[in-house]
Amino acid sequence: MEDKSIFIIEQAIKLFAKKGFSATSVQEIANECGISKGAFYLHFKSKDALLLDIFYHYSRQIQVKTDEIQAKDLNPREKFIKNLSVTFKEIIEHREFIIMQIREQAIPFNDDIEKFLQHMRFNSYHFYKKNLMDIYGKDIKECVWEITLLLQGVFKTYIDLIIIENVKFDIENLCEGMLKRVDFLVEGFNRSNDQPVITEKIMSEIIPRDYYSQQLDQIVEGLQERQTSSPKDIKDTIAVILEELKSSEPRLAVIKGMLTNLEEEHDFQQVVGQIRSFFQI
Incomplete structure (x- = not known):
């Protein structure tokens, strides 16, 4: 993405966090960037299009950091902890923007944004699953989807505490602790020979095969x-x-x-x- 578009995104994020998405006009974004309204439309077709580009921009930033972690000489457990840490830190950095979305339910669910969010959600499922399989191997083959969803539930709970309650965590310790909880889950499944509730069949119904x-x-x-x-x-x-x-x-x-x-x-x-x-x- 060109520097000017990134600059507009960064200024828009600040305005959205301060005033809200709905209350912020294209003219105000243009003024904040020191450009004309017409110049704004050379970069973004609409305010909704800008919001979608914001999502792509920051998902790309996380992906770049994830790529850097994957390139390091670390074991799968260390890599996953660092990946979790990156996600937490990005969310903390943009806490005010996220609060704005929660407060006014700002995301306009046009087809492009809805498809993007669905794809990111499905990718998240597979990203967690792949990392857990890399760490624990065949020991969790039958229960990997259940552990994946349970871990994501834990992640979302901590996110709520960070975003809504403004709790300050030591992120590295938090991520290491989350994976220790997974150790207990894996041990429990293996020791009890319990059958998972969330199976491959259920997930195939959530994520269509095609x-x-x-x-x-x-x-x-x-x-x-x-x-x-x-x-x-x-x-x-x-x-x-x-x-x-x-x-x-x-x-x-x-x-x-x-x-x-x-x-x-x-x-x-x-x-x-x-x-x-x-x-x-």
Whole structure:
């Protein structure tokens, strides 16, 4: 994303946190940024579009930090603790903005935002599941979904204390403690041979089997629509990405490298975010 768009996002976040989403006008955002209202619309089609770009921008920031953690020489447990810590800290940093959303239920559920939030929720399920499998292995194969949802419930409880009650936690200790609770859950399942309530079958009903193929189809369609009107270098980049997306075994390193060529192009911000979110890269 270009620097000017990021600047507008950062100023808008401050205004939304202070005044609320509904009460903040496009003109006020433009004034705060020292630009004209017309210039605002060169970067964002509407205030709702700006809000969606805010979500993509900050999900991308978390993903960048997650990538850095994954590249480190750490064991799966250490990586997951650090990933949890990153998420907590990002939420704390934007606490006032989140409070604003809770207070006025500011998120306008148009199709784009609803799809984004659904995709992020489903990705979160799989992210937790993958990390737990990396840590505990086959010992939790049968109960991994139940532990995943229980851990996310614990996470949300702490988030409520942070956001609503403004409780100050030592985040590193908090994340280590959360995973220790998971140790107890794993031990309990293994010792009692208890059967999980939340099973693969239940989760397959929540996350449709064709959900990810539908998401991929939408990404491909979005890239193809933009390809025809793009400069040659962008067309070439899109062509490489499309080739990988249509492959039975897409090379994530190639996709990730090509996305860096599109990130500075504002019109591609959302589709880049969708691809990174889809592949968690």
